Amino acid sequence: MDRREFIRNLIASTAVSGLASVPLVPALGTRPAQAQYVEVIVAAIGVIKTIADASRGDGGLGASLSTLNGKLDVAIRQLAAIQKSIEYVVTEIAKLRKDIFDALGEQAAYVIHNEVVTAIQRIQDLMVEAKTRGVSLAADNLNRGDFVDRLKARYENFDIARDKLVNLPEGRSTLPSSVCSICFAIDCAAFGWGIITDVQLSIEANHHVNWLNRMSDPAQQHSVAEAIRIAGVNEAKIISDAKERFEKEGDAASYIAYKVYSGSPADVCVIYNMDAESYAQDGRGWMRTGVTKSILAARFTRDVVDKSGAAFLENIKDVDHIYHHLNPDGTTWLAHPKIGEIDQSKCVRQDLPLYGIDYNHLVRVARSTNPSDLRSWKVLAPVVFQNVRTGSGTLWKEVTSIKAWKDAQLILDQVNLQRLKRAYATACLSHVVEHLSQVRRMKQTLPAVDLTDAVRQ
Numbered sequence: 430m431d432r433r434e435f436i437r438n439l440i441a442s443t444a445v446s447g448l449a450s451v452p453l454v455p456a457l458g459t460r461p462a463q464a465q466y467v468e469v470i471v472a473a474i475g476v477i478k479t480i481a482d483a484s485r486g487d488g489g490l491g492a493s494l495s496t497l498n499g500k501l502d503v504a505i506r507q508l509a510a511i512q513k514s515i516e517y518v519v520t521e522i523a524k525l526r527k528d529i530f531d532a533l534g535e536q537a538a539y540v541i542h543n544e545v546v547t548a549i550q551r552i553q554d555l556m557v558e559a560k561t562r563g564v565s566l567a568a569d570n571l572n573r574g575d576f577v578d579r580l581k582a583r584y585e586n587f588d589i590a591r592d593k594l595v596n597l598p599e600g601r602s603t604l605p606s607s608v609c610s611i612c613f614a615i616d617c618a619a620f621g622w623g624i625i626t627d628v629q630l631s632i633e634a635n636h637h638v639n640w641l642n643r644m645s646d647p648a649q650q651h652s653v654a655e656a657i658r659i660a661g662v663n664e665a666k667i668i669s670d671a672k673e674r675f676e677k678e679g680d681a682a683s684y685i686a687y688k689v690y691s692g693s694p695a696d697v698c699v700i701y702n703m704d705a706e707s708y709a710q711d712g713r714g715w716m717r718t719g720v721t722k723s724i725l726a727a728r729f730t731r732d733v734v735d736k737s738g739a740a741f742l743e744n745i746k747d748v749d750h751i752y753h754h755l756n757p758d759g760t761t762w763l764a765h766p767k768i769g770e771i772d773q774s775k776c777v778r779q780d781l782p783l784y785g786i787d788y789n790h791l792v793r794v795a796r797s798t799n800p801s802d803l804r805s806w807k808v809l810a811p812v813v814f815q816n817v818r819t820g821s822g823t824l825w826k827e828v829t830s831i832k833a834w835k836d837a838q839l840i841l842d843q844v845n846l847q848r849l850k851r852a853y854a855t856a857c858l859s860h861v862v863e864h865l866s867q868v869r870r871m872k873q874t875l876p877a878v879d880l881t882d883a884v885r886q
Contacts, residue, residue, distance in 0.1 A: 698773070724752065
């Protein structure tokens, strides 16, 4: 059993797999927590883009790697540039702290990821010490003292930590992808230090390509590519859940959210059918007004704000109320000039219970006790339609309440979080794919090896 197989079996038997999973979608009503998540993921996107810039071929680590051809003298000439890139990249990786793993739900990889970073930092400490003492670590320097043994020991520790991360299912996820280029840079530096051979470097390149392939494979659970797909699935589920919540529970915030999600402006519309009856002062002589209709639409807007490559839906506003009140005979009693813009086929339709109009209220409105005045539609209509807007029309009242707008924004905040996660995963995948291309090109210049024989000594 080689070391890779041993470590793979060890990981499978540890308690890592028993860690509790973390919900991908924060619960409604947690905007402060989501704001914190947004802040740390935005920071992570900045870090991964900086690492990608430092790792690509136009003057960064990629440029140094592209010149390596398995020749030790070439590796020695590039060693200073490779070490400088390692120093820069490890500083950036150190910015990926636990709160970012928490925000992305990648806690399972946190401990082992940190083991790799710590191992790299210990190698970096040796590089700094050698530089301070004026000692070249290149293989052609025969006066390196105990640096060679110390480099071997620390590279061995790094190698073990890296294997644990590679063989952990979560080791192919977005945050571990941040160390992929520096891990191979350490291998190339080790070749330049003379502590591994060109054959060993070729073996490492093969294993490294396999790791990158798993990261970029959407069919691999926990992979970087899968994270992009999952974020899209989560976003769709947030909106479908909102729609279902409105249809089953009549939740106004959910109604606003799924309408505004689709576009801006968005009309949240309710059509009410209602009848009313009024009585004389003695409780007799009642009359029915006849079935009338009110079409009420609240027009909402929202902004689209770019947040590190994610299109955030923000600043929901209720900008207009559009109405159409109809007489019992179907003719218009009162209509908003924009009522023709409302697609009534998309409105929610509700039948309201019979409205019993209070006699004293009618007297106050009519300023008369004359029965003919109290039965006049001119007097009754304002009372009936006002009741729809402020009384029995519960959904309309909720839709136009400030609380509903705020709760609708909370739902969109969940969408925003998934979009930000997708933007982060996309940045990671871009880095992985670019780095993979670099390593594949370099691998062609190294000795051919059979992966079945790729056992480290």
